[in-house]
Amino acid sequence: MPHEIPSPDLPPMERLRQIMHLLRAPGGCPWDAEQTHESLVKHLIEEAYEVASAIQSGNRDEIVDELGDLLLQPVFHAEIASEDGRFDLDDVARGISEKLIRRHPHVFGESTADTPEAVLTQWEAIKAGEKGASDRVESGNEQGRPGAGYLIKKANDGLPALMAAAKIQRKAATVGFDWPDLPPVLAKVREEVDEVADAISGGTEGKVAEELGDLLFAVVNLARKAGHEAETLLHLANVKFVNRLKRVEDELRCVGLDLESATLVQMDEAWESVKRREKG
Numbered sequence: 002m003p004h005e006i007p008s009p010d011l012p013p014m015e016r017l018r019q020i021m022h023l024l025r026a027p028g029g030c031p032w033d034a035e036q037t038h039e040s041l042v043k044h045l046i047e048e049a050y051e052v053a054s055a056i057q058s059g060n061r062d063e064i065v066d067e068l069g070d071l072l073l074q075p076v077f078h079a080e081i082a083s084e085d086g087r088f089d090l091d092d093v094a095r096g097i098s099e100k101l102i103r104r105h106p107h108v109f110g111e112s113t114a115d116t117p118e119a120v121l122t123q124w125e126a127i128k129a130g131e132k133g134a135s136d137r138v139e140s141g142n143e144q145g146r147p148g149a150g151y152l153i154k155k156a157n158d159g160l161p162a163l164m165a166a167a168k169i170q171r172k173a174a175t176v177g178f179d180w181p182d183l184p185p186v187l188a189k190v191r192e193e194v195d196e197v198a199d200a201i202s203g204g205t206e207g208k209v210a211e212e213l214g215d216l217l218f219a220v221v222n223l224a225r226k227a228g229h230e231a232e233t234l235l236h237l238a239n240v241k242f243v244n245r246l247k248r249v250e251d252e253l254r255c256v257g258l259d260l261e262s263a264t265l266v267q268m269d270e271a272w273e274s275v276k277r278r279e280k281g
Contacts, residue, residue: 021080045074125175163232166221186226193219248275
């Protein structure tokens with residue numbers, strides 16, 4: 002017997018919760034029923050990237066659709082956890098509500114933060130205080146002892162490496178460990194390029210890899226100081242390359258060639274032709 006479809010007259014979030022519950026229940030969907038927190042991680046990451054892509058497209062319907070796919074993920078995780086009483090969606094909503102109130106004392110308290118920069122500084126200070134209290138409870142660490150009160154405790158929180166690098170740099174900047182403006186950051190990128198060249202000329206494979214990593218970190222820092230997210234910039238560059246390569250293929254087909262049969266010179270000529278047309 003098919004399940005009764007939850008009424009569209011329900012509040013939308015409640016209807017979504019009921020649908021997810023039925024998908025996991027006996028007689029529901031075998032795929033949904035076998036999922037775990039761990040198996041859903043890749044889907045959570047993919048959906049977040051698809052939301053970012055939709056936002057960049059500016060297409061309203063695509064943004065709504067992709068945000069819906071992303072919204073499903075916390076609902077799915079909460080349903081899994083509720084089945085053995087660990088937590089549910091109300092616990093998730095309650096937790097984030099309290100966090101927002103706690104970290105916005107300039108809105109819900111007596112603090113003052115008149116600029117976005119001041120808000121971020123205050124947010125990080127409150128967050129650091131919360132984390133410090135949690136660490137003291139869990140480990141008994143005291144200030145001044147090794148392992149106590151590190152500004153950055155780990156290099157990656159499960160983020161893609163470009164995003165993690167930017168997060169680390171922003172964190173360091175909260176205590177003033179940052180370049181004051183763009184010129185020295187650009188100089189650092191040039192320095193790292195020279196070190197890559199030196200490593201390629203006389204270094205080992207491991208040294209080349211290390212210097213390339215340093216160069217990437219410096220470029221992320223340059224993007225951050227220029228007011229951009231490196232992850233987003235690379236995504237846009239990927240899109241631009243793919244779209245341009247498609248037009249190169251179209252141009253080659255017009256003269257009876259394809260990427261496999263064309264020489265590098267012919268591909269370069271087609272590439273430059275496409276670039277000229279893009280610039281108008």
